[in-house]
Amino acid sequence: SQQGEEDPQALSIQEGENATMNCSYKTSINNLQWYRQNSGRGLVHLILIRSNEREKHSGRLRVTLDTSKKSSSLLITASRAADTASYFCATDTLFLGGANNLFFGTGTRLTVIP
Amino acid sequence: DTAVSQTPKYLVTQMGNDKSIKCEQNLGHDTMYWYKQDSKKFLKIMFSYNNKELIINETVPNRFSPKSPDKAHLNLHINSLELGDSAVYFCASRNAGGRHEQFFGPGTRLTVL
Numbered sequence: 001s002q003q004g005e006e007d008p009q010a011l012s013i014q015e016g017e018n019a020t021m022n023c024s025y026k027t028s029i030n031n032l033q034w035y036r037q038n039s040g041r042g043l044v045h046l047i048l049i050r051s052n053e054r055e056k057h058s059g060r061l062r063v064t065l066d067t068s069k070k071s072s073s074l075l076i077t078a079s080r081a082a083d084t085a086s087y088f089c090a091t092d093t094l095f096l097g098g099a100n101n102l103f104f105g106t107g108t109r110l111t112v113i114p
Numbered sequence: 115d116t117a118v119s120q121t122p123k124y125l126v127t128q129m130g131n132d133k134s135i136k137c138e139q140n141l142g143h144d145t146m147y148w149y150k151q152d153s154k155k156f157l158k159i160m161f162s163y164n165n166k167e168l169i170i171n172e173t174v175p176n177r178f179s180p181k182s183p184d185k186a187h188l189n190l191h192i193n194s195l196e197l198g199d200s201a202v203y204f205c206a207s208r209n210a211g212g213r214h215e216q217f218f219g220p221g222t223r224l225t226v227l
Contacts, residue, residue: 031214042118042204042218043157086155092214102147102216104157 004089004105012111019076021108023089024069030092032065033102034074037086046074046087081114117141118219120205126225127195135190135222137205145169146188147206147216148180157204163188164210192224200226 004025013019025032031050035043049056049065049072056063062075076083086109090102118139127133139146148160161180162169168180177193188207192199205219 033215035218037155040221042220043206043216044218045215048214088157101159101162103159104149107155107157109155 004091004103006087006089006105006108008108009106010109010111012113013079015079015081015112015114017079019079019083019110019112021074021087021089021110023072023074023105025072025089025091025103025105026070027091027093027103029067032063032072033090033092034061034063034072035088035090035104037088037107039085043088048092076110079110079112081112084110084112086110118205118207118217120203120219120222122222123220124223124225126227128227129195129197131195132191132193133195133224134192135203135205135224137188137190137219138186139205139207139217139219140186141207141209141217143207143209143217144185145208145210146182147208148188148190149204149206149218150174151202151204151221153201160203161188161190195224195226197226200224 006023033048034046037043047058049063060077065072086107088107089105121136145164147162151157163182179191181189202221204221206216208216
């Protein structure tokens with residue numbers, strides 16, 4: 001299976017603390033993406049990191065990628081109650097025809113306590 | 115204003131029935147996808163369509179068939195529904211020539227009784 005795995009499965013922190021989620025995958029990738037899913041909603045793209053990049057920032061998000069270990073981490077700094085959601089990593093591999101296929105990790109359920 | 119929309123939002127039906135879920139995107143994207151999310155939140159790709167051609171067909175039962183009348187629509191038809199088909203189904207779209215992010219619809223919760 002090309003599916004990735006994330007840990008922890010669930011994370012509960014106090015508002016203002018930082019949250020770190022990890023993702024491991026199995027195949028070669030073009031890029032790795034992180035998505036957020038609020039309860040009962042669709043997924044929303046957060047950030048993308050290319051296979052030749054090691055770190056990327058976007059607002060309170062910081063993503064790292066280690067292709068030698070096939071792993072990535074998502075750091076959310078100064079968490080807010082509104083950050084409560086499930087977070088998924090997704091690896092992007094290129095298939096014939098150009099229809100990049102996303103393989104999702106198992107997700108981390110983040111709860112930020114006000 | 116909705117970028118990717120799905121109908122219906124909820125679908126409750128009996129085993130053995132045939133049902134369809136519709137998906138439309140107004141983003142001008144040329145690639146669309148269907149995903150299945152099970153009760154453990156495990157999200158798996160089912161199909162992708164690029165320029166009205168099926169590019170990837172993962173190992174899903176042939177009871178599932180995607181139909182794309184045009185570039186903006188990718189509908190999912192399911193025949194002879196089974197209990198194990200109960201899940202949330204998400205449609206997504208992407209511009210193959212542009213950014214790699216996918217835009218997801220709100221999901222359709224299918225319950226098979």
